[in-house]
Each structure stands twice: as C-alpha cells, then as structure tokens.
Amino acid sequence: xxxxxxxxxxxxxxxxxxxxxxxxxxxxxxxxxxxxxxxxxxxxxxxxxxxxxxxxxxxxxxxxxxxxxxxxxxxxxxxxxxxxxxxxxxxxxxxxxxxxxxxxxxxxxxxxxxxxxxxxxxxxxxxxxxxxxxxxxxxxxxxxxxxxxxxxxxxxxxxxxxxxxxxxxxxxxxxxxxxxxxxxxxxxxxxxxxxxxxxxxxxxxxxxxxxxxxxxxxxxxxxxxxxxxxxxxxxxxxxxxxxxxxxxxxxxxxxxxxxxxxxxxxxxxxxxxxxxxxxxxxxxxxxxxxxxxxx
Numbered sequence: 001x002x003x004x005x006x007x008x009x010x011x012x013x014x015x016x017x018x019x020x021x022x023x024x025x026x027x028x029x030x031x032x033x034x035x036x037x038x039x040x041x042x043x044x045x046x047x048x049x050x051x052x053x054x055x056x057x058x059x060x061x062x063x064x065x066x067x068x069x070x071x072x073x074x075x076x077x078x079x080x081x082x083x084x085x086x087x088x089x090x091x092x093x094x095x096x097x098x099x100x101x102x103x104x105x106x107x108x109x110x111x112x113x114x115x116x117x118x119x120x121x122x123x124x125x126x127x128x129x130x131x132x133x134x135x136x137x138x139x140x141x142x143x144x145x146x147x148x149x150x151x152x153x154x155x156x157x158x159x160x161x162x163x164x165x166x167x168x169x170x171x172x173x174x175x176x177x178x179x180x181x182x183x184x185x186x187x188x189x190x191x192x193x194x195x196x197x198x199x200x201x202x203x204x205x206x207x208x209x210x211x212x213x214x215x216x217x218x219x220x221x222x223x224x225x226x227x228x229x230x231x232x233x234x235x236x237x238x239x240x241x242x243x244x245x246x247x248x249x250x251x252x253x254x255x256x257x258x259x260x261x262x263x264x265x266x267x268x269x270x271x272x273x274x275x276x277x278x279x280x281x282x283x284x285x286x287x288x289x290x291x292x293x294x295x
Contacts, residue, residue, distance in 0.1 A: 023059035
C-alpha cells in the first residue's frame with residue numbers, strides 16, 4: 001500500500017460532470033477539480049460551465065456524471081496486442097476465430113484521441129437541423145482545415161471525437177446547410193413545438209408570460225422556433241473549407257466495425273424458469289371426479 005495524498009487529490013482532474021443542452025447535442029465537460037493559477041500542486045474545487053445556458057439554442061443544461069475524463073485505453077497494451085494479431089498465427093497457440101474483428105476493434109481504439117472523453121454523432125447533428133447527414137470524410141476535412149483534431153470512436157461508426165468546441169461544430173453544419181438546405185418544418189412538428197412550449201411555460205410557474213423560452217423572446221400566439229431554426233439564425237464565426245486534404249483518409253488496413261457473423265448473434269437473454277413453467281402447464285390437469293374417487 002502506497003500513501004500518496006497529492007495523487008489521490010489529483011484524481012479529481014480525471015473525473016467530471018457533463019452539462020448537456022436539452023435542445024441540441026451541444027455539451028460542456030467540467031472536471032471535479034482544477035489546478036490553482038500559480039501553483040500546479042494546489043487543487044481547487046471545479047467551477048461551473050463557462051456559460052449559464054446553451055449558446056446555440058438558449059436551452060438549459062441537464063447534468064450527468066460523474067464520468068472518467070482521462071484516457072480510456074492503455075495504448076502500449078493495444079500496440080502490443082495489434083502487433084501479435086498481425087503475426088501469421090495471431091501470436092497465440094490456439095487459433096482465434098474472431099481474429100479479424102478483434103484486430104479491427106483494437107486498431108480503432110488505438111486511433112482514438114486520448115484526451116477527448118466524449119463524441120458527437122453526425123446523424124444527431126443533422127437531425128437537429130433537419131438536413132441531410134454530411135459524409136464523415138467531408139466533416140473531418142472541415143475540422144482539419146480549421147486546425148482541429150478528430151478521430152473515430154470504437155463503439156459507434158457514425159461518432160466523431162474532436163477537440164473542436166461546440167461553436168465550430170455548428171459552424172461546419174451551418175456551412176453544410178447552405179449547400180444542402182434543411183427540410184421545412186411540417187404542421188405536426190409545429191404543433192409538437194407548441195405543446196412543448198406550453199409545458200415549459202407551465203413548469204416555469206407563469207414567469208415567462210410572453211411564451212418565450214428561457215433566454216428566447218417570444219409570444220404565446222407565435223409558433224416557437226425549433227432548435228434548428230435558432231442554430232441556423234446565428235452567423236458563422238469561422239470560414240469553413242470542405243476540401244479534403246491529402247492523407248486525411250490514410251488509415252491502417254483493418255476491418256473496422258465488422259457486421260455480426262450471423263443473425264441474432266450476440267449475448268442471449270438471461271436464464272429464466274419460463275421453460276419449467278411451460279412444461280408444468282402442459283401437464284393435463286387431474287379431473288375433480290378422479291380426485292374424489294379415493295374418498
């Protein structure tokens with residue numbers, strides 16, 4: 001057993017909470033601790049998010065956590081495992097039937113950004129704006145040309161881990177929507193927005209008498225603006241370039257995200273007494289007269 005008070009306290013930097021907007025995929029990550037300004041060996045309690053509400057939609061945050069903020073993987077172990085799997089016999093005495101899938105999974109894990117704990121999914125971003133989903137390569141090119149890093153996530157093919165802030169993510173989507181206009185909001189969607197607005201007004205206790213969302217002016221007779229409309233109404237702060245730079249799609253050869261080998265493949269439901277119950281119920285019941293014959 002080792003005593004390390006400073007090491008224990010420093011673990012607060014590796015745990016944190018997530019502040020997720022209730023109206024769009026924007027989020028902020030706040031560690032549970034932080035270093036003092038002048039002394040890195042002194043730790044202080046964490047501060048609240050830099051903004052009180054979502055900068056894109058004005059919606060409040062919901063809080064989740066705590067989550068682990070440090071690296072998820074030991075990259076030395078991953079490199080060693082991948083090197084063994086690339087040997088002719090897979091680096092093991094017994095053959096691995098899922099060698100290709102294991103190699104692909106570990107390859108994706110080794111390519112992940114170690115200092116970015118969470119990710120965005122492109123279908124969620126496109127769904128918020130009601131626009132076609134941009135190709136992953138095009139979205140990555142825009143972030144790379146803006147000077148940000150990005151990587152895949154080992155459990156979700158459409159996920160994207162990046163160190164770009166929320167504002168840059170939405171600026172890229174705004175530029176994408178200029179060439180791929182969003183669909184117009186239908187009557188059902190507008191009615192749904194009105195219903196949600198009335199519920200929010202009821203929960204607020206009538207403080208927002210104008211019918212506008214918190215931080216968003218409006219009138220109860222007007223149709224509330226959707227999250228997509230609010231996001232697209234903001235002018236982009238950066239110029240977006242979708243030109244794919246050379247070498248961006250250069251990857252190590254591996255079978256990433258393989259499909260299941262057969263139908264209904266995977267863990268089965270837990271064992272239950274359903275079979276015994278069916279067997280007992282299948283037995284013919286004894287007639288009442290037969291039970292009374294012995295009396």
